[in-house]
Every structure is written in structure tokens, then in C-alpha cells.
Amino acid sequence: MDISPANIRDTPPHSRPRSRSRSRSKTRTPTSRSSSAQRRPSLNSTASSSSSISTISHKRSLSSSSLNKLIVTATQIDHDRSIPSVQVYLDNSLPLDFFKQDLISLIKVLKISKWHKRPLTTSNLLVNRISGALTNSIYKLEYVDQENNKLPALLLRVYGKNVDELIDRDNELSILIKLSQKRIGPRLLGIFSNGRFEQFLDGFVTLNKLQIRDEVISQILGRRMKDLHYKIELDEQSDLGPQPTCWKLIEKWLKLFETELLPGYLDANMDPQKIFMVSFPQFKKIIQKYKQWLFNKYDAENFTANYKFCHNDTQYGNLLLHESFKPEDIVYDSSASNDNVTTIKSTSNKKDTSLAVIDFEYSGPNFPAYDIANHFTEWMSDYHDAERSYYIHDDKYPTQVEQLNLIKSYVEYDFQYPSSNLKTEKKFDDLINDSTNPVSIIQYEIEKLYNECIYWRASPQIFWGLWGLIQNGPLKPPANNSNASEQGINGTYNITVGTESLTLDDKDEEDGVLLEDAITSNDDDFDYLKYANQKFALVLGELIQFGIIDKTDIDEEYWPVIKYLDTKTYNV
Template identity: 40%
Template sequence: MERPKYIRKYSSSSNVNARRRSTSRKHRRRRSSSSHSVHAPLGVDLNNYDSAGTEDVFELELNEIKASLDNTLPLDYFKQDIISVLQNLRIPKWRKIQISESSLQQLELKRISGALTNSVYKVTYKNYYPLLLRLYGANVENIIDRESELITLLKLSQKNIGPKLLGCFTNGRFEEFLNNSITLNKNQIREPKVSRMIARRMKELHNGIPLAQTEKLQGSKAWLLIEKWVKLVDEIVEGSTLEEQKKVFLTDWESFKKLIFSYQEWLYHEYGGKINVDEKLKFCHNDTQYGNLLFYNKADQRPINDEDEDEDSALGSSSSEMNLVNKTAALSLNSSTTSLPLVQDLNYKDDKKLVVIDFEYAGPNLPAYDITNHFSEWMSNYHHPTMTHLINYKLYPTKEERLNLLNTYVNYVPGSHTPRMLPRVGSSTTVITELSLTNARTASVVTLMDSDLPEKVVRLYNECIYWRACNSIFWGLWGVITRGSIKTGVAPSEMKDIIEVGPNGETYRVISTNDDEVDMEDDDDEINEDVDDDSFDYLGYSEQKNMLVIGDLIQLGLLIKENVDEEILKKAIYLDTELLKL
């Protein structure tokens, strides 16, 4: 019997990706890894890691192998490599799949949108529990510390937060897929009840994961990365023209860099010095955009084990999925409060159905940074048909919308099941407490007088304004580093030849070519059409973030408007910076 066309057999995982195809659309840089390890993924020395009360986290086993997956291969070749990696990682149940024409047909890959630094797939096969396959993006080794990320995931797993980490390979990992989950969209995060739920879940995260002493000593993760990325941008802008720099930074890079650190000095001074900032550090997600927030019912999840199940068993059946879809479909900006069965302020029993994912940038930060990052994400629409990079500053949350979240955050006690119902006393006006907010069925807290706000809410509100420019700087630099250049009209893959290391130590020189020059030997093969063409306008995104920086710093008094170039003033974006009085 003739072997099916696409089938390749391997004696070990190190042969995965032995056949490579070069294309100008996508190149993945591989990072070296340690040899097989159970407790020390990708070379992390956990013995020297100060767990600060989380030592049990490292008792979890984590499989890791040297292997690479390439999603630019024809689809069936890509599927074969996935099966081979699953076998060698010995992921329960999935490890039993054998490569055959039938298994390739039944293995389904669905590209998940919204991840800008990864290629993310939902992997399904028959009635098996689904997997999430994450392939690390190209040119991001200077952006994301994978070792730190894996330590974070282990800490979260120990606390039963987020999906389980099932296995790692050289350029990616497999995670538990949160089946029947619904990712929030740009409108749903604006719903007042959902916003209050986000506030409660965020506070639980900030208070639920203890920071290691080494994490506390490193200070704010945002500023730690900004300081690192500034040095990388120094290299990227070398040799660029003044016009190219102005296109991204609105001014020359050296002037913008000085502005960054002048602002940092001012920010720390507002707290009385860096030491006081570090005392306020909490474990923060640092990327709470709507694509990283989802509703998920754990009761619908299939068990992760090797036990055989009936082919037609329905833990996560279509009816269960439709039930969750129907519930969550009501979460729109114009929905009434009575149509939100998953969000109830009278009790918090459904709060745990709101899950945050993707902890690539997680680490110690001030809660104000995490919250102001979330507020800033209200302005983005990463699913726009043509302009995914655009920032609509008119969608920044109003004062009332921000207070809705902040008042909830401050008053919520992690672990509580119902709102605190004691009204404030001694006030000359009627105060909307958390209880009356729940019963009022209003879309905001517009009737809450500034003078009646708790001091902690006022301070946090003002801190969010102080830290907003830091968040804009962070993502502005992120765009430049991810792009790898500030030259327009040049694709990342055309900037320079890339040397890649294969699974057996062999090297490849990936030579950039035009699309019509790509080797067409596989014309008859089925191509993986879901591969990301990297069409996101990183430089346009960075430019807009820097517009926000300039607008904030002018309004905070760190830039004298009269001394700023007219062309810069035309581009500056001015968000609300009015501080509340204590």
C-alpha cells in the first residue's frame, strides 16, 4: 500500500523540522535551550530562585524537548510535526496519536487572532481535550523574557490561575485550552458591570501572587523593560535619518530619550523616591487588553488524562458551548443590566468565570500601571478590518467610567462573596456606595461627588494619570523593537539575512527574497493559509503611543508648550489629565 503523500516518520523529536522551507513572508528565530529538563524549563535555574513563599510551585513537573515547529510549512507537514512533538512531550492522551492519513485529517488547527507576538492555535482531535499551541514570534527575544514568563506560569498553576502548562519545545509551548471560552471584545469591556468584575479580578491577582524578593529588588517591570529597550532602540535608529526618527518619535530619538528619563525622574519624585515606589509593587499582568480577557466555565472543561472516553461524550459539547455563547452574547455596550447573567454585583460567585491569559509581560508593578494600561486599551480595536494599529482617543474611558472601576477595586476585599453594604456616614450628600451602585442599574457613577470619594480612590485615580505616559512609552518602544527598524517600506524579513540553528545544531542562512522568487517545488502541496503575514503597522502604532506621551507630558507640565515645535503640537493627543483633589 502506498504511503500517504505527506507522511514523514521520525525516530526522535530532534528530527522535527528537518525539512525546512524558506519564504519571505515569515521567519522564526530559534533560541537555544538546555537539554531535557523536568523542573528547569529552558535552562531556568530554579534552585537559585527565591520563591518568597511560593516554593511549592516548583514541585510541578514540566516537560521540555529540543524541537521546533514551523507554521510556514504546507499544512499537513505542519500537522505531522505537531503530532511528533506531542508524542515526545508525552502529553496525556495526545501522545497516543499516530501519524496517518486519517489522523492528519482529524487533527484540526484554528488560528486564534489577537496575539501580536505569537502565532496561537487551538488544536482539536476527535473528542480529546483541546490544546492551545503557542509559537513564539520572530524578533521578540529582546521583548519577552521567556524564562521569566515560564516561572510566572508555574506560579500561577500552583495557585490554579489560568490554563495549565503542558509542555515546552524550543520555539513554543502547549497549554490547556480553556474550552468553550469567549474572548471579550472592545465593547464588552466598557459594560459597567463587566468593568467592575474586571476590577475585582484584577485586585485578586495583585494580592494573590506573592512576589519573590528578587522580583521586588528589580523594581517596576515596566521601567525595567523600558530601560532595556531604550538601549536596543539606540542600535535600531543608528544610521537613520532625522525624518525617519520624527516619523516615529515626533522628534529626534536623542531628545525623546531624554524626555523618557526626565519623566521617570519626575514620576519617582512624586512618590518621594524609587524606594517608595518599590514598596507599592504588586504582581501585575501588565497587558489587560480585551483579547487577554475571556469568560470561561471550568465545569465544561474535559479532564486532562490518558483515560479513554466515549467518542460522543459531551463534556464541552456543542449545546454547552452554545449555552455559554448565548449568555455572553448579551455582553454588548448597549445591553441592559438584566441581560448579563454572568455578571452579578449582588454576589461575586461568577467572577471566577472571568479569566486573564497571556502573562508574557507580567511582573512587579504598581497597580496603577496595570489599571491605566487597561484604560488605555479601551482606545484600540485590534480587529479592525484595515487599521488594527489605530488608537481612537475619543474612546478613552470618561472620568465616571474610570471611577466605576477604581471605586470597585478599592472597596473590594479579595475572597469576599458579596458587596460591603454599610453606607458612608457623616456626608452632606448622598453617596453611591458599592451596594447602591449595584441596585441603581446605572451605566456610571456620575452622581458620586468628588468630595465624597474615599481618599484611596482619589489617590489611585491620580496615580493612573501619572503612570499613563509610562504605559504609552512602553508600548511605543515595543512597536519599534518588534518591527526591528524605523525605516518605512522595508519588510522585517528584508532587513538582513537571518542565521537560524536547526534541531541538531546545524545552521541555516535564511536569505530574503521576493514572493515570486520563492522555491515553488511544493506548488501541489496544501499551504497553511492561516500564517500571519505580519501586517500590523508597528511603526504607526508606536507613533500614536508617542503622540499620547507628548500630550500627557505637556499637560503635566513636564514640557512647556511654547517651547515645543509646532509640528509636534499638531500631532500630540491630549487625554484627560485633571487630577482629583485630596
């Protein structure tokens, strides 16, 4: 797990790591620090700012308010467990000492187990930022007193800005409660208005871009996905709607972008076609054509029978591996794969609990193929790239053998037949009646799921592309270049107002720009517009190859940007 010290603010500016963000303002200077909220206003910024428990301007922390006026409610998990909750906001843009004081106050109010009864001091509280999260700000909290006595570490999650329309927090809480009842994921310890405290999984380390490519770890992930998909029951009343979770949110975000954000793009002189590579109305029509094409591949009468509980965000930052895990402990042997040249290792599931999946903010009923396809596309991202963290490296997409390695592990583990009602040339009854060759049924399911992942692959690109636009928030209209004068004490001073840049170019940030403090929300450390553009470049490449659109439907100037992945499928 990548952890950066929260007190990085105390290091000289020249020794800090370079920010991943690209400033949209060419007029920023080291002395012109502005808050994240100012540079990227929240869609609900008024409510957020008025509810904050403390602000830099007032230097007032939660501890100075009347704690006994806060009403703590409890959400029941089961007969002997409940989660305390309080309606108060935590401002993680505060200076470190103030932030620590507010954390201690919240811990006391929520009566966090083993912490709240201790006389906590800010000097003994260690706050470390965990990098890699894009939606939230994540911290590891540790406490070591003067006698070197330690408390169990806590994970603090502060929700990011501009996510009110991205995440249904009530639905997320109900899912987390359901997972907690199954003893899946870290324990919830306390909830506040814009975040929560969780159990910190000691000994677990976040996977990186290289580890997810490890064939043994990939097989474990396949089995862990299968557990999640089939062992968490769906509610027939609320979970089996006409659209799976990803498409419900895609429809919602398309409408939100069109009504709330698109007018601001036009006011800011930003042409949306630079992001979508087609006009926005055309983009909407293309997406609907793809959706209809995709849904028509399944039995319409039993469409919701394909739904399983899916994570929907299986990027490597949400996958943790225990530091004691050794791949060689679970490798049985190697058997020939389909091409009879390369090999796929056979592994045991006895160490599968060494891999933990976290962050269920986007989870819900969906097609398993979406979850797997989403994970494969995350192989192309490097969110820790100092220069281009937004970039999609299409040459890093897993090979066919690498895909089959995970899919084979998924299908064979706790075998389910049929896994979906995808329309195929081969008939279910014919395969079932062929009892003399059960291997052919497994092979059929592997090939079928491989095909489904190809068909679904554009869906997570649409999903995360729109997510990036919503996460980015409204654009500011450019200020007019003008010169103004103001009468000073000893004369007249000329004031120049610059124009804010809103382009998608790759120019480096100017030297001397003040980096965000490590403890401050990192919403601005990622270029969401370029990220969305990269995702949509993948979408167009897929749909061209599927024959849903023609390349000539896109202006020729954007052709070099389009990304093409292999869309060959098995004949099933």
C-alpha cells in the same frame, strides 16, 4: 475567541479577508512571496533559522528525524506535577500538512496528556488560528477521529519573531509555574524552544472592544485584577528592585533601539523623528523627566512597598469570558455615583471566575495603577480594524464615570489601606482616626487611585511604543533604482530594481498583493511603526498637560498629531 480556519490557504485569493498589514515594498506581486523573516529580519535570525526543525525548502518534518535523540527534561510544578520540555524549534510557516505532522511529532515527544497515546493522523487534526494576538501566533488544536471520538482541545502558542529582547522566557516560565501552583490560568502541558502547549479553556471567549466597556464586566475585571495584585506573593530577593517591571523594560528597550536599530533607520533613510515627533536624544531626555516626575510622587524610602504582582498587558485579547455568563445574574442594585446624576451598579463577586486573564509574558512587580491605566488605554484600540488596526482612537477613552466604575470595584473588594504611599494633602493618620466615617477612607482611596492612573497613563504608552519598534525589527536599507541587463538565451533582458518604501503614510496596499497564509506567523499583519507613532503622540499630549514639556519643544508640523486625554485629578 476569534478563530480563523487554518486551511484558508485553500480558498481563492479574491475571497480571503483583506490583510491588516501595509506592505513596505511597492514591488511585491502575487508571485513574489517572501517569508516573514525576509521582510522583517529577527534580531537573532541566524539562531532561529538554524534551529528550525523543518523548512519549506527541504520539506522535512520533525517526524522524519530521530526522535529518540531528543532529550526531554521536566520542570517540577509541585510534588505531583511537572512540565516536559524539549529543545527543538517549530516552524509555523510550513505548508499545512507539514505543520500538522510536526505538531503530532511534538505532541508525541512531549507526551501531551490524553493525546500522545492515540494513533494521531494529520487528516483528523484540526488547526485553527486565533486572531487578536500581536506578540505570538496562537492556535486551537482539535482532534476528532473516524468514530467521532474527541480529544480535549489544546492551545498552541508559537512565539513571534523579534521578541528575544522583548520577553525573558525564563522569567516568564517561573511566573507561569508560580501561577500554576496557585491554580491561576490555563495549565502548561509542554514546552519547546519557540513555544508551548497549554490547556485550552473550553467555553471561554475572548472579550472584544465593546464588551470591555460593559459596566458589569468592567467591575469583574477590577476585582480579578485585585486578586492578581494581592494574592500572588512577590519575592523580596528578586522582585523588589529599584524600578518596577515596566520601567526596567523601558530602559532596556531604549538602549536596544539606540544601539541595534537606530543606525539601520538612518541607513534606510528613515528619519526617527517621524515616529517620535522629536529627535531621539530629545525623546530620551523627555522620558527621563517624566519618570523622575512620576517617581517623586511617592515616598522614596518605601518606594518598593508599592509593588504588586501585575499582568502589565490587560488588553481585551488577553481577557476571556465564559460563554454562560449573564450580567444580570450578579447585579444587586444601582447606587448614585459621585456626580449624583449617573449611576454605578453594585454587583456580586460570585461569578468572577467567569472572567479569566491569560498571557503573562510581560507580568512582574509593578504599580497597580499601571495595570489599570494600561487597560483603560486599550479601550482606544481596535486590533481587528481591517484598515487601521494600529490606530489609537482617543475619543474612545473611558469617561470619568467608566473609570470610576472599575476603580470603585477594585478598591472596595478586599479593601486594603493604604493601597499606596502616594503623597497627598490628606494625611493617613487623620483619615484612620476618623472612625466615625469609614466611607471617607474608601472615597479617599478611590480618588487617590484615580489620580494615580492619570499620572501613570503615559508609562504604558512609552512601554508599548518602544515594544512596537522592537517588534518591528530592523529596517532594510532601500535598494538603488537601477537598470541592469543580463544575457538570455534569445537575447538581452532588462532588469529593474525598485526602491522599498519606508514611510508612515496611510496609503492602501496595492491590489493583487498575496495575503499571508492563515497558518503563517502574522508578524507582518500589523503596522508597528504607525502604532508606535500613535503611542508617542499620546505621551507628548500627557507630558504637555503635566507641564513636563512645552508644546513649543515639538516642531509645529507635528502638533496636529498630538493626542490629548483629560488629565484633571481629584484634590486629595
